[in-house]
Amino acid sequence: MERDTNFILGIYDDEDVLKDAVTKVRDSGVKIHEVYTPYPVHGLEDVLGYRRSRLPIAAFLFGMLGTCLALTMQLLMMAVDWPMIIGGKDHAPIPDFIPVTFELTVLLASFGMVGVFMISSNLKPWGQPRIFDLRSTDDKHVMAIDIANNASIEEAKIKEVLQSSGASEVNNKSFE
Amino acid sequence: MQVTSSVREPLVTGGKTYKDVTHDVARQVEGKPTIGWLLGLAVSIGVLLLGFIAVAATVWEGIGMWGLNKTVGWAWDITNFVWWVGIGHAGTLISAVLLLFRQKWRTSINRAAEAMTIFAVICAAMFPVLHMGRPWLGAYWALPLPNVFGSLWVNFNSPLLWDVFAISTYFSVSLVFWYIGLIPDFATIRDRATGIRKTIYGALSFGWDGAAKTWMRYESVSLILAGLATPLVLSVHTIVSFDFATSVIPGWHTTIFPPYFVAGAIFSGFAMVLTLMIITRKVFKLEDYITMVHIELMNIVIIITGSIVGIAYITEFFIAWYSGVAAEQYAFINRAFGPYWWAYWSMMTCNVISPQLFWFKKIRTSIVFTFALSLVVNIGMWFERFVIIVTSLHRDFLPSSWAMFYPTWADVGVYLFTFGLFFTLFLLFAKFFPVINMAEVKSVLKSSSEKVNK
DSSP states (O other), X not given: OOOOOEEEEEEESOHHHHHHHHHHHHHXXXXXXXXXXXXXXXXXXXXXXXXXXXXXXXXXXXXXXXXXXXXXXXXXXXXXXXXXXXXXXXXXXXXXXXXXXHHHHHHHHHHHHHHHHHHXXXXXXXXXXXXXXXXXXXXXXXXXXXXXXXTTSOHHXXXXXXHHTTOSEEEXXXXX | OOOOOSSSOOSSOSOOOHHHHHHHHHHHHHSOOOHHHHHHHHHHHHHHHHHHHHHHHHHHHOGGGSSOOSSOOSSHHHHHHHHHHHHXXXXXXXXXXXXHTTOGGGGGTHHHHHHHHHHHHHHHHXXXXXXXXXXXXXXXXXXXXXXXXXXXOOOTTOHHHHHHHHHHHHHHHHHHHHHHHHHHHHHHHHHHOOHHHHHHHHHHTTTOOOBHHHHHHHHHHHHHHHHHHHHHHHHHHHHHHHHHHTSOOTTTOOTTHHHHHHHHHHHHHHHHXXXXXXXXXXXXXXXXXXXXXXXXXXXXXXXXXXXXXXHHHHHHHHHHHHHOOHHHHHHHHHHHHSTTHHHHHHHIIIIIIGGGGGGSHHHHTOHHXXXXXXXXXXXXXXXXXHIIIIIHHXXXXXXXXXXXXXXXXXXXXHHHHHHHHHHHHHHHHHHHSOSSOHHHHHHHHTTTOTTTOO
C-alpha cells in the first residue's frame, strides 16, 4: 500500500483548544489526516465528522449468534443425542438452559466485538504504528495534515492556519 | 492544570499535569524494583511454595488429605472458592457499573481492582479443580463433551455446570476488558522506553497510536463491555449461590440467596480493594491519585452492601421461623447456638456490626481504621461462607450421621497456596504494568472544573 510520507503537525496542549482548532482548520478547507491524543477526548469525533462506530451492532450480532449456538448445543445434547430423565424434568428444560445461554451470549458478544475492534483498528502485537510525535501518548494532542492530500493549498498557508487555530507548535514530519 | 470545584472535591490532588500523571505511574514500571517490593515478592513466593506442598499432596494422595467426611462433603474448598470469587466482584463493579453510572472516581482504581478480579478468579478456580480429585481429567469432565468419551453428555440441569460456564466467561470477559484498557497505557510506556523494553511494551501495546478514530471505537467497546459485564457479574454470583439454593438442604434451600450472595460479594470485594489500595498508594507514592475521596466512597459502598448483608441474615432467620418447617428452623437455631456458634457470631460481628462504624466520618476517613476494618470484613465474609456451608451440612438428616468438620494441614496449605498465588500475581502486576489507568485519569483531570469546561 502506497502511504503518504510528508506531514505537517499541529501540536496542541489543551483539549478544548484542540476541538475548536479542528473546526477552524476544517472550515478553512484543510483536510485533516488524523488527530492523535493521549486520552479519549469527548466530542472530538463529532468535530472531525466521524460516523458513529458500528461496533455495538457487531456486538449484538455476535451476541445473537451466542444465544443460538448455546440453545442449539444444549438441545442437541440433552434432548436429541441422548435424552435422559433427570430429576423428573423434561428432556428439554428450557428454564434450566437460561444460565448457560446467557453466559455464552455475553462471551460471544464480548469476544466478537473486541475481535472486530482489533481488526478494524489494525491492532495486533506485531503492529508497527506510525508515531507522529512521541508526546502524543503523553501530554500533547497532535493534528496531522497530509501535504499530498492538500496539494491545492500552500504549505505556508496550512502552517498559518494551524498557528492561528491555537497550536503551540507547528512541525514538519516525514516518514521513510 | 489543577482545578478546584466548589461543589466536589478534586479527584486528583497535588496540582498534577498530564505529564506528571505519565511520570508518576510509569516510573514504577521503569525504575528498579524497591526493597519493599522484592521483600513482598519473596514472602509471597515463599507462601506459594509452602502451600504447594499441600496442593501436591492433595493431587498425589487425593482429597482424602482434606478434613472432609461423609457428612460434611464440602467445607473449606467451597468456602474458599466462594470467598475468592466474591472478592473478584468488586473489580468488575468498579470498572463496569461505575462506568455506566459515569462515576469518574473509578478511573484511578479500576485498573488495580480489575487485576484483583482476574487473580482472585484464578485462585477461586483452584478449588473446584482440585476437588475433582483428578484435576488432569477435570479439564474435560467439565466441558460439554461426551462423558469419559462415551455417549453421555454433561448435565445442563446442574448448577455446578452453570458455574463452569459462568466462571470461565467471567474470567475471559474480565481479562479482555482489563487488557483493552491497558493497551493505550502500554503505548505510553513504549513511547518513553528504549531497547528491549520498547520491544516488549511495543508488542503489548498492539501498535496503538492514539488516533481519534481508534479512541472513538475504544470508548464504544468500553461502554458495551461495561454493559455486558454488569449483568455478567450479577449472574456469576447468582449462579454460585444456585450451587446451594437449588439443593434441598435446610439452610441452603432459600430464594434469598442470589441477591444476598451478590451483595456479600461486592461487600468483601470492596474490602479487598481497600486493603490492596491502601498499601499500593503508600508504597508507590500514589496518594495524589488514590485520595481520601476514593477511600471514603469505597467505605460508603461497604456500609451499603454490609447493611444489605445484615438485613439478609435477619431475613433468613425470620423466614426460617415463618416457614413453619421444623428442619429449616432447626438449621438456623443450630447455626446461632449449636456447636458452630463461634463461627456464626464471628460472622455477625465482622459483617453486620463492624461496617456500621463507617457511619462516623472520622472512622471512614481514617486510613488506619479503614485498613483494619477491610481485613475484618474479609474475615467475616470467609466465616459467612463457612457458616452457610458447614453448619447446614454437619447436622445430617439422620442424627447417627451428625459430625463435625476439622480442617487438616492440607486444607490450610491449599488456602495458603492461593494467598501466595494471589499476592505473587498482584505484585508482578504492580511492578510491570501501570497500576493506574493513565489515559482515563488524564481524561478526568480537567473536567472537575466548572471554570474551564463549558
